[in-house]
Amino acid sequence: MEFSSFTNLISKLKKIELPGESFHYQLAPLFRQDELKRIDLNGKDPNYAGVVSLLYPKNGEAHMAFILRKTYKGVHSNQIGFPGGRYEEIDKDLMQTALRETEEEIGVSSNSIQVIKPLTELYIPPSNFLVHPYLSYIEEEPVFVLQESEVENIIEIPLSVCLDKNNLNTELIDASYAKNVEVPAFNFNGHVVWGATAMILSEIRELFIRIA
Numbered sequence: 454m455e456f457s458s459f460t461n462l463i464s465k466l467k468k469i470e471l472p473g474e475s476f477h478y479q480l481a482p483l484f485r486q487d488e489l490k491r492i493d494l495n496g497k498d499p500n501y502a503g504v505v506s507l508l509y510p511k512n513g514e515a516h517m518a519f520i521l522r523k524t525y526k527g528v529h530s531n532q533i534g535f536p537g538g539r540y541e542e543i544d545k546d547l548m549q550t551a552l553r554e555t556e557e558e559i560g561v562s563s564n565s566i567q568v569i570k571p572l573t574e575l576y577i578p579p580s581n582f583l584v585h586p587y588l589s590y591i592e593e594e595p596v597f598v599l600q601e602s603e604v605e606n607i608i609e610i611p612l613s614v615c616l617d618k619n620n621l622n623t624e625l626i627d628a629s630y631a632k633n634v635e636v637p638a639f640n641f642n643g644h645v646v647w648g649a650t651a652m653i654l655s656e657i658r659e660l661f662i663r664i665a
Contacts, residue, residue, distance in 0.1 A: 454613045456510035459590070465664040466569050466588065472659040473573050477652040482636040485578070492576060499576065499583040503551030504537025505566065506657060508590040508612060515612040518595075519646065520558060521605045533608060534650045535586065536561075547585040559607060560598025565591045572656055577649050586653045588660075610641050616658050 478486050507518045519533050538554035540547055548571070552563035572586040597607045614620060624638040624645050638647035639654060646654060 454515045454611070454616075455513055456515045457513075459508060459515040459612060462661070462664055463569055463590070466660060469660060469664055471570075471573050472656050472663070476656045476659045477573065477575055480637045480639075480647075480651040480655040482634065482648070484634075488578060489576065492578070494576060494583065497576075497581060499581050501540040501547060501550070502538055502582050502584045503540065503547040503549075503554065504535040504584055504586050504653070505551045505555040505589050506535050506572070506586060506653065507555065507561065507566065507595075508588075509593070509595055511594050511609060511611075516609045517612055517615050518559065518561075518597075519608040519610065519644070519650070521608060523603055523605050531605070532648065532650070533644060533646050535653065536604075537584075537586075539582075548587055551585065551587050558600045558604050559595075560600075561591065561595045565593075567591065572653060575649055575652055584649060584653075588657060608641075608644050610644070612661075614641055615639070615654060616661055 536555040536558045544550040569588045
């Protein structure tokens with residue numbers, strides 16, 4: 454999709470109702486779906502985080518930025534995700550968390566990021582995080598500067614590829630809690646996006662389908 458075509462859709466994106474959790478569940482591993490539907494967050498005392506789904510122009514085409522996290526002793530080690538991170542007391546709200554963490558992780562100034570809308574929040578049981586995603590964009594191609602302690606690489610995927618149903622499949626993955634687990638996932642030329650990131654992307658994909 455050309456970036457100009459994407460920007461022409463922004464007003465529609467702002468107005469349309471969110472598809473919601475049902476589109477998260479479509480990309481949730483089978484063993485996780487029932488758990489997510491039953492969870493009572495009142496008893497969980499979750500950590501809070503904000504992430505940014507960032508769209509931008511590259512060679513005239515709309516792209517979306519993902520990060521490959523470093524390998525570390527944690528449940529999201531070496532996974533592909535959206536830039537963002539944990540809420541801190543200096544943040545006035547979770548949107549500021551998402552923008553601040555994005556600037557820290559990939560070097561895109563929070564002042565240049567325009568938030569289109571918040572997406573449906575998502576609870577991640579293995580890490581006890583309640584994540585608030587924000588669909589956003591910048592008007593110029595970014596110069597990425599990676600936070601070396603946390604980010605291994607930037608993965609740039611054309612929006613048209615993100616939206617292509619042919620890139621939806623099942624994959625065998627190794628998670629922190631199981632090996633060779635079959636999960637629904639997006640596969641972008643060998644870059645496998647699954648779990649919470651895939652669930653968020655599922656809702657984004659449905660938004661674009663509904664305004665097409």
